[in-house]
Amino acid sequence: MKHTRDSEPDELGLSLKEAISASISRGKLVPGATNDINSSSMVPTFANPFWKEMVVLSKRSILNSKRMPQLFGTRLAAVLVTGFILATVFWQLDNSPKGVQERLGFFAFAMSTTYYTCADALPVFLQERYIFMRETAYNAYRRLSYVISNALVVLPGLIFLSFAFAMATFWAVGLDGGLSGFLFYFLMMFASFWSGSSFVTFLSGVVPHVMLGYTIVVAILAYFLLFSGFFINRDRIPVYWIWFHYLSLVKYPYEAVLQNEFENPTKCFVRGIQIFDNSPLGVVPPAMKVRLLQSLSNTLGMRITSSTCLTTGLDILKQEGITDLSKWNCLLITVAWGFLFRILFYFSLLLGSKNKRS
Template sequence: MSRIIAENSGGGHVLDAATGNGTPVCETSFDFTKLPSMPFLLSFNHLTYSVKVGRKMPLLTGGGRTKTLLNGISGVARDGEILAVLGASGSGKSTLIDALANRISKGSLKGNITLNDEVVESRVLKSISAYVMQHDLLFPMLTVEETLMFAAEFRLPRTMSKSKKRTRVQALIDQLGLRNATETVIGDEGHRGVSGGERRRVSIGVNIIHDPIILFLDEPTSGLDSTSAFMIPSYRILGLLDRLIILSNGQTVYTGLPTNLSLYFSEFGYSIPKKENKTEFALDLIWELEGSPEGTKSLIEFNKKWQSKNSELVRLCSSLKEAISVSISKGKLVSTSTAMVPRFANSFWKEILVLSNRSILNSRRMPELFVTRLVAVLVTGFILATILGFYACTDTLPVLLHERYIFMRETAYNSYKRSSYVISNALVVLPGLIILSFAFTTITFWAIGLNGGFSGFLYYLLIIFASFWSGSSLVTFLSGIIPHLMLGYPIVVAILECFLLFSGFFINRDRIPAYWIWFHYLSVIKYPYEAVLHNEFDNSTECFMRGIQLFDDTPLVTIPNAMKVRLLQSFSDVLGTKITSSTCFSRGVDILRNQGITDLSKWDCLFITLAWGFFFRILFYFSLLFGSKNKRT
């Protein structure tokens, strides 16, 4: 197993390239039999990466400046070794890791990265590698064993039996020292769970469950508590390392063996005291040089000369495809097949099933989330009756934004397809939406006294469900394009308010300006609102206003009925039309016509509302496809 670790004096970033053991399958024409052979050799040469640093007023200042994060970085990660990348904050450690892990767009990154002298395709790299992020993104209400078991379902081959996957999980639990926390939930701010160190080990276990050939880790020790971190002497960590790369402002100031640090800095003119930690001395010296007028330029040039006379040779290995096949046959990727690893471990329907089971299990242990939504729906039902029920859908935004980052971590290395996640998400929310719709409908239909009888109640239930479905889908789509919760709520509420304003409830459709009428038809609230009106008033035989009711909502409403009848008789004499207290002045179709609701039937409104929900789910898929690649530009 080959590891590359990047650390600074206050903590570290780790890039762990884990490779299998094997024998070389080809040689050059030279006699390199005495040189070490490498089944896998990850090489990177002259990596350069720059970004535009924006300014507050680019139009007045001529645009932003360019900042170089990596400047000609070269090195190798060898099979069976640990390579640590050290440097102060901002030196380029994480950027280098992202570059090697294919998390930077190819157009932005200059230089070349090869595995066994071959450029690795993104699809192949995702299949044979894993990346442990700096932050532990896990489902809070799953236990340690369940978290690892779901990871096994995603990453282990579909041909492996359930019992073998469980055996692999149990072995990994023992390997990571998590046996005492097996049945403990991960936990979060509101739920007590595993410790920080255990949480970090679970994050690592999730990514090594399939025994990847290459493993990248970003700050693997960041989860340790302060006591544990203090009790781990730096010299012990140094004893685990095989090679070092030390960076300063995106450039290499040392590459080589940790044991050569003393000789290296002695020849540079700075001897390391015998009892002082070598890496701490090196980082302190580099920090001092960075503060000097000339910076680390002299050390960078010295490193180039040092490398030219201390470079090492290794025997070239087999082709990448052959090396992967040999590694798989020896147990890597937990497979018995010698063929190239597939892009995804499971079938499309298997992914949906596993994703759904995980979401349901996590949600079932957090009933407060559903209860909150249910209470919001009930209160909204009592107060607003219908259309503002959309606002209950915003409660799902925090959950979706949390899952979004877990999704990015898992799909970055092909745990499952994006389409599987989208369909699973839709299936999981459906039962909750049905319950919320029934609760909302039961309260509002009978409390308000809506018409239509039982058939009207059933249709009202359908349109309320459709409105919740489209509202939930809208929020789900927005969670795919909104990066932060602080931005999420204002944006979602603002969009729903605009939809409500142009739905026809506050402003009649005929009174909306022509240049805004297009927004009326885009309003998701328009269609359930019109559907409810159709369900209530779409009856040509029922009268909703008779003669004597003309005086309602006027100052004459308090006069005796006999006086109202005489006034109606006077109106008849003047207009020449017989008007009595029972004469019908307004039927349902008249009310719909006055509201400008005549172009669509109630069933059209129902189907369009449902269609909006599916449309937003499709947009959600594309937002994940193009906007959640977890790469730097």
């Protein structure tokens, strides 16, 4: 009887198909497309299980990072330099009306900086795009494995950057809240780095060139900052642009750290004659301010002295239009943005690299 090549036993008593299947199950062969219709049921789609793909891809990403430590070092240096500049410019802010305005400026700049420093994640996938397309064309690993391993590998670096920035700025600026306030500030920084890194990673999956990607990142982050609520309060944003306010990635970290700073109802930021500080009457002598305050008290029919608290932290939050979400909700939404962009990154890979070898 004439035997086909596929059914011919080898030296170990296995047919060719059985030998191939055994090699694939041990991870020694990577299956590709085949023209044999009958063999498609015997050869698995992927050589390795999902968890093993993640381990291998994670090790490869870590190895690539170790080969180029200057990339993370440069990013860490940028974060530390930014933190040092902010700490020295906004050194030990007081609880005066000017101190309040300076706090608002510090938080807006600090939150936006975390997103801009995430732009270094843009060229990572763009440089690996053709390798990724070639390997996935041969079913070397699943796209989902690549996305999850990529997300897991960046987490330790984001945690370290968040802690470094929080340590460099929290106590130097004189922010409120003590240890619990610092921990929330650190968590919010980490959530911002996470969502920013995920956003840039998603863009790397849809833009073809690095320079085009950088242009888009800078432009979109500028729009996010514009509609975050710092330059214009939510109540003052035109109704046809209010949707962008809620899409702004900077909005939620900015509102969260403001609530973390001004949530204490017993802390006062405007007392007595300080009410004139942000007005043209701020330049008049203190004695004149006291007499003006007395006249104001007589007119209003209530006693207002130089020590009377006129504005608390909660009043500042209301003035800034931060009343719809709690700080913990803002934290959760920021983290959720990060997961959403990772999911979108997966779909961009799924739709953008469907090439298969035949």
